[in-house]
Amino acid sequence: MTKPLSEVVQNIKPSGIRKFFDIVSEMKDAISLGVGEPDFDTPWHIRDEGIFALEKGKTFYTSNSGLKELREEICNYLKRKQNVAYDPLSEVIVTVGGSEAIDIGLRALVNPGDEVIIPQPSYVSYEPCAVLAGAKPVIINLKAENEFRLTPEELQSAITDKTKVLILPYPNNPTGAIMERKELEEIAKIIIENDIYVMSDEIYAELTYKGEHVSIASLDGMKERTILINGFSKAYAMTGWRLGYACAPKEIIRQMTKIHQFAIMCAPTTSQYAAVEALKNGDDDVESMRQAYNQRRRFLLNAFKEMGLECFEPYGAFYVFPCIKEFGMTSEEFATRFLEEERVAAIPGNAFGESGEGFLRISYAYSLDNLKIAMERLKRFIEKLRG
Amino acid sequence: MREELLSVLEKNSRIDLKELAVLLGAEEIDVANEIKKLEEEGIICGYHTLINWDKTSIDKVSALIEVKVTPQRGQGFDKIAERIYNYPEVRAVYLISGGYDLLVTLEEKTLREIANFVSDKLSTLDSVLSTATHFVLKKYKDHGTVFDKKHEDEREIITP
Ligand SMILES: Cc1ncc(COP(=O)(O)O)c(C=O)c1O
Numbered sequence: 001m002t003k004p005l006s007e008v009v010q011n012i013k014p015s016g017i018r019k020f021f022d023i024v025s026e027m028k029d030a031i032s033l034g035v036g037e038p039d040f041d042t043p044w045h046i047r048d049e050g051i052f053a054l055e056k057g058k059t060f061y062t063s064n065s066g067l068k069e070l071r072e073e074i075c076n077y078l079k080r081k082q083n084v085a086y087d088p089l090s091e092v093i094v095t096v097g098g099s100e101a102i103d104i105g106l107r108a109l110v111n112p113g114d115e116v117i118i119p120q121p122s123y124v125s126y127e128p129c130a131v132l133a134g135a136k137p138v139i140i141n142l143k144a145e146n147e148f149r150l151t152p153e154e155l156q157s158a159i160t161d162k163t164k165v166l167i168l169p170y171p172n173n174p175t176g177a178i179m180e181r182k183e184l185e186e187i188a189k190i191i192i193e194n195d196i197y198v199m200s201d202e203i204y205a206e207l208t209y210k211g212e213h214v215s216i217a218s219l220d221g222m223k224e225r226t227i228l229i230n231g232f233s234k235a236y237a238m239t240g241w242r243l244g245y246a247c248a249p250k251e252i253i254r255q256m257t258k259i260h261q262f263a264i265m266c267a268p269t270t271s272q273y274a275a276v277e278a279l280k281n282g283d284d285d286v287e288s289m290r291q292a293y294n295q296r297r298r299f300l301l302n303a304f305k306e307m308g309l310e311c312f313e314p315y316g317a318f319y320v321f322p323c324i325k326e327f328g329m330t331s332e333e334f335a336t337r338f339l340e341e342e343r344v345a346a347i348p349g350n351a352f353g354e355s356g357e358g359f360l361r362i363s364y365a366y367s368l369d370n371l372k373i374a375m376e377r378l379k380r381f382i383e384k385l386r387g
Numbered sequence: 388m389r390e391e392l393l394s395v396l397e398k399n400s401r402i403d404l405k406e407l408a409v410l411l412g413a414e415e416i417d418v419a420n421e422i423k424k425l426e427e428e429g430i431i432c433g434y435h436t437l438i439n440w441d442k443t444s445i446d447k448v449s450a451l452i453e454v455k456v457t458p459q460r461g462q463g464f465d466k467i468a469e470r471i472y473n474y475p476e477v478r479a480v481y482l483i484s485g486g487y488d489l490l491v492t493l494e495e496k497t498l499r500e501i502a503n504f505v506s507d508k509l510s511t512l513d514s515v516l517s518t519a520t521h522f523v524l525k526k527y528k529d530h531g532t533v534f535d536k537k538h539e540d541e542r543e544i545i546t547p
Binding site: 015302 | 394542543546
């Protein structure tokens with residue numbers, strides 16, 4: 001074949017994580033701090049419901065927007081936990097992970113040339129999804145001194161008359177940053193004044209360690225302009241089940257459902273049955289996993305403090321984002337040497353955007369025993385660097 | 388802190404105080420005091436080791452024994468339970484709802500020793516009406532811990 005492939009797709013850079021992945025894969029004995037998924041097994045009662053659904057022969061397509069019972073449970077859950085009320089019949093769509101929700105949400109919102117504001121460091125899929133949707137990504141480089149929270153000034157200066165939507169990625173992967181109510185209120189004010197949409201990726205909403213997560217959709221005047229994205233991967237340790245959802249005003253969901261209907265048909269049926277059980281009876285599991293993560297988070301922060309490694313205290317997700325600027329290396333150099341010399345894989349911060357340069361994403365979705373070994377090696381490594 | 392402290396200790400009673408304080412986000416002195424209180428209140432009753440004896444060369448036979456008894460006036464089941472749990476070979480005694488009254492667990496070196504305990508000691512107690520002895524063939528899980536399960540990390544090494 002000589003005909004060229006899609007230019008838009010060809011111009012998308014492969015994820016920075018991919019490059020690092022190729023190096024790591026060579027090293028069989030490395031211990032990893034590099035995953036973005038829980039180390040816990042999906043709680044047994046949830047798996048059991050999935051098995052039961054298979055046994056009962058529930059192996060057909062569901063409706064495009066997902067099992068009605070699941071959509072109802074999602075709405076109950078959001079009301080109960082985030083204090084925001086959605087109509088299960090018209091304002092919810094069940095998707096193949098939060099990933100699909102991000103993609104079809106952006107595609108439903110933007111016209112060619114519209115600007116999508118993306119604060120970084122953040123999850124790797126926002127920018128390519130915005131580009132694939134025909135939008136122009138506008139990056140805000142978040143700052144360590146603000147603990148990687150989005151400030152009203154930063155937002156204000158990124159807004160133009162082409163701005164269509166702000167992606168609000170909190171609790172944040174890779175920094176672990178959260179946004180609290182007061183800060184969200186300031187952001188909401190600007191959003192409303194400028195009449196733009198928000199895509200709020202709240203996939204880590206259950207994993208916060210300082211008060212309850214606040215959804216921007218629950219603030220006055222925001223529900224009508226917000227696509228709230230959440231899912232089962234992180235809270236219930238269900239990454240492989242590929243299940244998430246989006247909630248938004250009826251008209252947006254209607255458009256998203258069209259894309260979903262033709263590209264996906266429906267989210268996996270077995271997973272949807274399991275997810276009903278997760279929402280109905282999973283609160284205790286979430287709490288005990290959250291407690292374990294929180295202990296590990298404290299352990300890592302204390303280890304950094306003891307080795308004098310600079311790191312702000314993150315209150316969300318399962319990542320810490322220490323600063324490695326003192327060593328005079330790029331994140332990639334640091335991560336590569338750390339891997340080669342100490343056999344520990346952590347992801348260079350710049351894989352999540354330029355403003356992640358000088359930082360390292362360390363995941364604590366690992367057992368304490370694992371983290372202890374990794375921290376001993378990190379200590380040895382940075383002592384060597386300091387000479 | 389109390390509940391979280393207990394749940395950490397229940398999983399790992401050998402954890403040192405310094406680490407425990409870090410995990411709980413508390414001061415060492417406060418954790419130490421809380422542990423002391425929990426011990427005094429009889430909430431923490433001991434620090435045991437979970438052993439899978441099947442993997443050693445030491446033979447041990449365990450049995451669960453259902454016991455039906457006649458409760459004694461004024462003392463209910465407590466008196467008879469005490470007479471049973473005072474035997475050192477008895478590992479646990481539970482008062483149970485349902486078809487029988489007490490569940491006694493026993494660990495001994497041989498089958499014969501268990502048989503002897505049941506026929507000579509247990510059944511001869513005045514208030515014991517009947518017993519049914521179940522020998523344990525294999526322990527899969529004990530104290531929330533699955534024996535013999537290697538947990539391989541099957542995740543990709545790096546994911547976004
Ligand atoms: C911030 C964020 N959003 C969305 C996702 C997508 O998750 P999933 O598609 O498994 O729901 C991830 C996964 O790592 C994430 O970190």
